[in-house]
Amino acid sequence: MTQRRTMTRSEDETRALARAFAAELRRGDVVALSGELGAGKTHFVKGMCEAFGVHEPVTSPTFVILNRYGGKDSTGNELLLYHLDLYRVKSLEEIYDIGYEEIFYSNGIAFVEWAEFLGELLPPRRYDVRLSFGEQEHERTIEIHSVEDKRDDASSVSRRKARA
């Protein structure tokens, strides 16, 4: 597991950090974002989407739970980006209903705000991005962990297939 911790001082810096981080992302990856309301999760997602050339507006899909954006990977092929916001989700049923398995074990890349609501459904292999408020108004601390799946279970096997 690797861990990085960065302080940003504006929403532009947060977006720039997210753009640079996105260079590591590959098809099938899941980025689980956590942090209080206003911590900057959506701005981090905007930055990642910019890195994949998304031109549509990126907004928190609070009322619809899921947004999809069309991006491009580093070789110019089309890449689907999934943006979930689980803030208003009341039960795991709703997450089953949007077809979370297709999203997390897909050929695209998924960004999940309020990922902690996933509990057991949180994919074991993922990036965790935790944002928190700093002392100054525009300061945010952003921690990025790469969480590797050590178990050799069925989901990791299907995930490897999805990534192949």
Ligand SMILES: Nc1ncnc2c1ncn2[C@@H]1O[C@H](COP(=O)(O)OP(=O)(O)O)[C@@H](O)[C@H]1O
């Ligand atoms: N360093 C920073 N990084 C990101 N957002 C910041 C920063 N400083 C101030 N902000 C402001 O904080 C808010 C973050 O909003 P948003 O990204 O929607 O948060 P969340 O999705 O976590 O609720 C925005 O109003 C943004 O302008």
Ligand SMILES: [Mg+2]
């Ligand atoms: Mg948000």
